Amino acid sequence: MRKLNIDQEYLKKTLLELLAIPSPVGLTDEVVHYTCGRLDALGVPYELTRRGAIRATIRGETDRPACAVVAHLDTLGATVRQLKPNGRLMMLPLGTWSARFAEGARVTVFTDKGAYRGTILPLKASGHAFNDAVDTQPSGWEYIELRLDEQSERPADLRRLGVNIGDFIAIDPQPEILANGYISSRHLDDKAGVAALLAAIKALVESDITLPVHFHPMFTVTEEVGFGASAILNERISEMVGIDIAIPAEGQNSREHGVTIAICDSSGPFDYHLTRELIAVCQLFGIPHQRDVFPYYFSDSAAALRAGFDIRHALIGFGADSSHGYERTHISALVAIAELLALYAQNGPVIARDRRALGPLEGFPHQWKPEDIEPIEPLPMLSEILRGEEEP
Known part of the structure; x- marks a missing residue:
C-alpha cells in the first residue's frame, strides 16, 4: 500500500460546486447529474438505481x-406544510434539524412553475412592533414562517404564484473557506464527505496502483430520512465504509482535525474487525485519528444492515462543529479522510473468508482468544463461607 497525495484544490472546488446545488432529500436529481459528471471526467464507470443512488467501480484483481x-x-431541507392566512408559509422539516437553525435562513422554494426566494423568520420578527416579545417567544417549527420575496398577503396570492403544499424548500449553504483551512457552511453533512471521496477517487485513478479487489465508491440520496445505502449494494460486496459527519461537542471525542472512527452509533456497534483495520491503517501511515461513539446518530452503513445486507460495516467521519446547523470543519480532516479511503481501497478485504456469503467455521475470525485472558479465581460458594464462620 502507498499513501497517495490528495489534490486539495480539487477537493475544495468540488465541495463549493456541490454546495451550490440545492439538494434537500427528495430533490436530488441535479446533484446526481453533477456527481456522475465528476465520475465521467475521471473515467470511472458507474450505474444508477431508479431513484439516483450511484454505484461506481474501480476495477481490481477480483470482484x-x-x-x-x-x-x-x-x-436537510423543508417542505411547504400550509399556505397561511397572512400570505406566508408554514414548513415541515425534511430530516431532523432544529428550528433554531432555520431562523434567519435565506431559501429557495421550488414550485411547479419555477423557483422563488425567501427568508425564514420567527412569527414575531420585528423588535419595533413586539419589543421584548421577540426574545421571549418559544422556539420550534410552529413558531417560524417563510416570507417569500413576492407580493403575497393572503393564500390566494400564494396560489397565484403557483405555490402548493408539498413544494420543496432548499436552505442556502452560505459557504466560506478561510485561509487558515477552516470551512464553514450548512450542508457539510455530507457534501464534505462526497468531496473527500471524489478526491480519493482522483488520487487512485491518477496513480499506477492495481487494487486487490473491486472498489465501489457509492453515493446515496436518502440518508437524511434513514434509507441511505439500503438498495445500492450487491452480493459481491462484503464490507462497506460510510463517510459522514462526526460530532465535536461536550461529551464527544471527535475533532475538527484528522479522521474520527466511529465504534458505535444508535444502531449498535460497527464491525469489530473492519473498524480495527481502519485504525491500524491510520497508525501505520501516520493519519491523525480518534475514536468516538454516537448515541443519537444513524448512517448509510447502518441502513444497509437494516435492509438485510450481511456485510461488515464501519463509519469514518470529519469532525464538524454545530452539526445540522451552521457546520464547521477543517480541510485537514477532509484530506485525512481522503488519504484513508485511498489506502483502504488498496488494503483488500479484512477477512478473506468473506468472499462467500455462507461457509464453514474455518477462517472465521476471533475477536479475542481464551488463552489470552488471565484466568479468574472462582469466588467461594456461600455455603463454604458460612461453614468457615462456624469453625473455631
Whole structure:
C-alpha cells in the first residue's frame, strides 16, 4: 500500500460546486447529474438505481469479495406544510434539524412553475412592533414562517404564484473557506464527505496502483430520512465504509482535525474487525485519528444492515462543529479522510473468508482468544463461607 497525495484544490472546488446545488432529500436529481459528471471526467464507470443512488467501480484483481465506501448527496431541507392566512408559509422539516437553525435562513422554494426566494423568520420578527416579545417567544417549527420575496398577503396570492403544499424548500449553504483551512457552511453533512471521496477517487485513478479487489465508491440520496445505502449494494460486496459527519461537542471525542472512527452509533456497534483495520491503517501511515461513539446518530452503513445486507460495516467521519446547523470543519480532516479511503481501497478485504456469503467455521475470525485472558479465581460458594464462620 502507498499513501497517495490528495489534490486539495480539487477537493475544495468540488465541495463549493456541490454546495451550490440545492439538494434537500427528495430533490436530488441535479446533484446526481453533477456527481456522475465528476465520475465521467475521471473515467470511472458507474450505474444508477431508479431513484439516483450511484454505484461506481474501480476495477481490481477480483470482484469477490469487493469493498465499498459510501457518502450521501442529500441534505436537510423543508417542505411547504400550509399556505397561511397572512400570505406566508408554514414548513415541515425534511430530516431532523432544529428550528433554531432555520431562523434567519435565506431559501429557495421550488414550485411547479419555477423557483422563488425567501427568508425564514420567527412569527414575531420585528423588535419595533413586539419589543421584548421577540426574545421571549418559544422556539420550534410552529413558531417560524417563510416570507417569500413576492407580493403575497393572503393564500390566494400564494396560489397565484403557483405555490402548493408539498413544494420543496432548499436552505442556502452560505459557504466560506478561510485561509487558515477552516470551512464553514450548512450542508457539510455530507457534501464534505462526497468531496473527500471524489478526491480519493482522483488520487487512485491518477496513480499506477492495481487494487486487490473491486472498489465501489457509492453515493446515496436518502440518508437524511434513514434509507441511505439500503438498495445500492450487491452480493459481491462484503464490507462497506460510510463517510459522514462526526460530532465535536461536550461529551464527544471527535475533532475538527484528522479522521474520527466511529465504534458505535444508535444502531449498535460497527464491525469489530473492519473498524480495527481502519485504525491500524491510520497508525501505520501516520493519519491523525480518534475514536468516538454516537448515541443519537444513524448512517448509510447502518441502513444497509437494516435492509438485510450481511456485510461488515464501519463509519469514518470529519469532525464538524454545530452539526445540522451552521457546520464547521477543517480541510485537514477532509484530506485525512481522503488519504484513508485511498489506502483502504488498496488494503483488500479484512477477512478473506468473506468472499462467500455462507461457509464453514474455518477462517472465521476471533475477536479475542481464551488463552489470552488471565484466568479468574472462582469466588467461594456461600455455603463454604458460612461453614468457615462456624469453625473455631
